[in-house]
Amino acid sequence: MAPAYDALVIGTGFGGAVAACRLAQAGLSVRVLERGLRYPKGSFPRDFEDPRNGWLWQHRQGLFDIKLLKGMSVVQAAGYGGGSLIYANVHLRPPPDVFASGWPEGYSRESLDPYYDLVAHMLDVQPITASARGLPPKTKRMQEVAKKLGREAQFFYPNLAVRFAPAGEPMPNKFGVLQEGCSYCGECDIGCNRRAKNTLDLNYLAVAEQRGAEVTTQAEVTRIEPLSPGYRVTFTDHANAGMQRTVDARRVFLCAGAVNSTELLLRNRDVLGTLPDLSARLGTRYSANGDFLAFAFDTKEPWDPAVGPTITTGMVVDEGQGKDKTWFLFQEGGHPVQAAGLMMAMDPDRAMTLPADLLQRELVKVLRTRSKEMAAIENERGRFQAVFLAMGRDKSNGRLTLSPITRELQVQWDVPANLPLYRTQEQLCEDVARALGTRAAYNPLWERLHLPVSVHNLGGCAMAEEPAYGVLTPDGEVHGYPGLYVMDGAALPVGVGVNPSSSIAAVAERNVEQVIRQVKDAPTWVAPERVPTKAAPAYPPRVSMRMMPEVETVASPVVPGTDPLGDVVVPPGGTVASPTPVVGLRFTERMKGFLQPNHPSPEDFAGAARAGQRGGQTAEFVVTITLPNLDRFLAQESHGGIVQGTLHVRGFTPPGGAPVENGVFNLFVGTERFYERRMLYLMPFTGVDGQPYLLDGYKEVNDDAGFDVWSDTSTLYTVLRKGHERTGPIVATGIIRLHLPDFLQQLTTFSVLGTSSPLKQADAMRRFGGMFMGTLWDVFARAKFD
Ligand SMILES: Cc1cc2nc3c(=O)[nH]c(=O)nc-3n(C[C@H](O)[C@H](O)[C@H](O)COP(=O)(O)OP(=O)(O)OC[C@H]3O[C@@H](n4cnc5c(N)ncnc54)[C@H](O)[C@@H]3O)c2cc1C
Ligand code: SF4
Known part of the structure; x- marks a missing residue:
């Protein structure tokens, strides 16, 4: 019997949303399975007393999937729209030399730029300077810090997928979905209840559904098994008492995020035995994208972490040459008012001394209790605490594996090999904190155990010409399994060093275009936005998407974009050396x-x-x-x-x-x-x-x-x-x-x-x-x- 669908997409993050949208636009019958919930306007969790009330994936499919893996703590989203629901909206393109090694033939910034343009168009990105509300306090503080540190030429305002419309009635976006303007509430990382973030459910996924894609949420995929033709996919239907269901499709697009897609394939190869011929390289080339988290408490001037989108600025550090090159981005961060207690629990001066002998899980437990205590004594000082986020080009030499006996997922992450990057990031955090009139404090998991936390997980199913070097072909098809694709962060063969969602989506745009050309036997097929027609409305109105029927939505043409990182000037000898010694x-x-x-x-x-x-x-x-x-x-x-x-x-x-x-x-x-x-x-x-x-x-x-x-x-x-x-x-x-x-x-x-x-x-x-x-x-x- 022929499979029920031409294509099945698993997961709705930056890879899955792109795949579902383009496959549906190309006229294929598309089914989408997403493990998390849909979040209609105003429905993101806000019960700060009870972590089990909507927050955690482990408790009734909540929003955050936090994995304390051996070797790395990993934070991901679960929900219709994937990471876009909780991310900080930053969209950047990596510098061209990121593509110089580790990528398959044919990948370069130049060849990907049309797809970056497409992503920027769909997500309507713009910097904070486009906002009529002016610059938030923390943005101004960072302007001053960059000047003090002699790093003005490397300071920039990244593009953000945020709607900076003036306050007033919700207006339809270019896909006809109603959105409001940003209120500067600082809640981007816990879900925007105003719908001012241009999350994937409001653009790519809205178009996919308008074009007939069938979406099932609370559907957690556990098994992928080849049929002839196609694949049978088994999922747990959490909306129906955990019933096991199956869907057959000619092609399967696995887009569950770098960690989850890799884990799913590892389980299918090594535990279930349904995909025995997957490459031996599965799990390798994992990158934490050089993520590094720090804080500063008691800044001289108010930082006001809860005012403005979570991230609004960036600063490039580029030192050394060749093997010794250290390249990373520093971004200022904020947090919602209600998270002030959690942040204070990281303050070594305020949070009492922590016992020295706690390991990962015990330490997290203690921090959780302390943050509750701190929340109770929340006061004005919350305005003076800053969050620092750094990310950069790490060695991409990690490995995701299943423990041979317990079958638990684990990360092998070589901290000493990546220390030159981490230590330079620490130096800059110290410098910035000092310029703010205080000193830096570090995430206790790093401070105590040298365990990084990553929100930008990449790799594990890297693309490569040969299965001996990677799991996927250069177009994202799994070596040895025709019709099975991976189109999310797992496919990226090296860390990109910048916030990665644009790159994940751009690579997915490129690869799904290849698939559609092949399937439709249409060698010149491109996404409709790249060849807009004025005549026909590209996105016919649908009441369920809360359209304003009188508004006619016509696909607007993609305009080649610019990336603010391109304006950054790095002197020939590299950026200024930090005055802070780290020996x-x-x-x-x-x-x-x-x-x-x-x-x-x-x-x-x-x-x-x-x-x-x-x-x-x-x-x-x-x-x-x-x-x-x-x-x-x-x-x-x-x-x-x-x-x-x-x-x-x-x-x-x-x-x-x-x-x-x-x-x-x-x-x-x-x-x-x-x-x-x-x-x-x-x-x-x-x-x-x-x-x-x-x-x-x-x-x-x-x-x-x-x-x-x-x-x-x-x-x-x-x-x-x-x-x-x-x-x-x-x-x-x-x-x-x-x-x-x-x-x-x-x-x-x-x-x-x-x-x-x-x-x-x-x-x-x-x-x-x-x-x-x-x-x-x-x-x-x-x-x-x-
Ligand atoms: C707090 C935070 C802030 C961030 N800020 C930024 C930022 O500003 N800019 C940026 O570029 N990046 C940011 N990121 C990272 C970004 O969110 C991720 O890189 C990106 O979402 C990864 O895209 P993806 O398509 O690979 O996977 P995801 O976006 O993680 O999507 C995977 C989807 O698959 C679903 N899924 C997983 N397993 C299954 C299964 N078994 N069955 C069915 N569905 C499944 C998940 O629920 C999820 O919806 C941030 C991340 C976090 C956590
Ligand atoms: S600052 Fe508030 S309103 Fe603006 S995008 Fe973030 S969560 Fe939405």
Whole structure:
């Protein structure tokens, strides 16, 4: 039997909306499945007391899908319109050299520009300067900051997909859908209840429906299976008690977003076995687009985060050449009034000290509780808190995988390889904060655990000529599966460094055009907006889209656009160097010992180690500890660093050892005893049985009987826990030690990051050594004299 539809589109973000619109305009029968809800005007959640009331995808298909993945925290939208519902509306085109490597033949800024123009036309983009309301306070602050920092030539106003019409009656947009003008309420990232954001449901998707596309929301796709011809797609119908339903279509366009599309294909290949021939490269070339989040509290002048669209300005940083090039954008950010408490929970000066030994999920839990407390004491100071967003060209060297046993999605993200970018972003955040009369504060997940948060996920199903290099053909078709396409952020083979939605949509415009030309056997087919006819209304009125019937909507022609980034001037030697030094340190440590499984007394480290030694239960690790920013390391109470390396624990790790996944090191954390400090080692890893484990150890430095500084600094009291949190059950206990020859070797491994100046390197070593020895002095010697 012939499949019911010519095309099935999964997901309605920047890829899915473009695909659905063009396929419907080309006359194909189109079905759209979207897991989230529709948001009619005024329906975005606003119950700030209860996170389960409309906010979270996990609770009745709410708006935000926040995934605390191992290696990365990911924020995405769920809803009809995808990321456009909660994004900050910024539309930028990457500089031409972004396309110079990693992209398939035929991709360049020049070849994509007509599609960027098309996207800009459909989404009606313009900068804040087009608004009759004038510039919001934070926009003015950034103008002043750029001047103070000597970065005026790199300052610009990005295009925004916002309607800046004067207040008054709602007016139809160019597709006949009613929209109001922007009121500067600062709520863009939680859904615009005025419909002033040009979200995808008001343009691309409205056109798709006008052209007959059938849309089902609350439909979560779980399975894709080849038929002959076409594909059978299974989805969970959340609107009908989770019933399982199927749809058959000749062609399937997977547009569930970079993380979800990749995960869906991984599950279909590795768990369900329905798509066994997917490329081995599936999941690779994941990029977090260099996302970096920071804050500034108590700015000298009001920042007024809740006034104006979420982002209105940008600043380019472009330093170095070739391999050493660092390129990123800095954008000012805002937040709704009601989120002030959440922001304050990030303020190290106000939010009390956080325990040093919390891992990802525990830390998020504590922050959630603190933000509630902070919300209760919200006051005028909320006007003086700023949000900083940076994004840039990272190494795009991440990998999305499923854990072999638990099948949980995880991200392998190489923080040390991307540190030069992150450290330069930190520098600029410090500079901007200083220009605002304060200092920067960081997202605690980064500050404590060096875990980035990404809202701009890309890659995982990269396009490449050969399946050996990528999952998709250069036109977005899955290698080995004719008629199955991926047309969302997953298809981009490298991070673009700018806010990516324009690029995702432009690539989708290009690729869906190729598909339509092939399917319709019409080699010159282009989107109707590229060849407008004055005679026929392109978008016939439909009452359900709240049209004003008297308004005739005729497709207006696409006008080639300009991009504000094109006006930015970067001097030949690069943008000005930051006056803020960011110097880091790195060293390698090897320790060996014994861990006894299921020791009857988990606190009896010495007894367990002896039992382990008798039974040959060896434990050993070689790890590199990176302190990305020595100043902050020294200033923080948690004195934290990143741990990477390999761990061998007999019976728990594979013969070649297990890689440590985003481990954390804390030097000299205070305890409740005055003359006592602890060095903490937290090393999550996946065991030989595929289960998550945590090596949780501490060295206890205190002035007990005798001068035992060597023993204290070299003895790691260790437990092995099930799971990746410190609350997990203990499965082995013992002691791992630093032996003198290994310590002497360790001394030769110290290297200083971020400076080639021998004087600065010596200074960094002196400061680290001073802190180390100073603490030992405090614990062992000062106690004697006080
Ligand atoms: C807070 C925030 C601010 C941002 N600001 C900007 C900005 O200013 N500019 C910018 O360019 N980018 C911004 N982004 C990023 C931007 O939103 C994304 O890059 C973009 O939406 C990705 O487009 P996409 O088509 O790949 O996927 P998405 O837009 O994420 O769309 C995927 C869709 O698929 C649906 N879906 C997922 N799984 C399934 C399934 N199994 N079955 C059915 N449906 C499914 C989802 O619900 C979603 O609607 C922001 C993101 C966030 C979170
Ligand atoms: S500032 Fe308010 S009105 Fe304007 S686009 Fe954002 S949410 Fe809508």
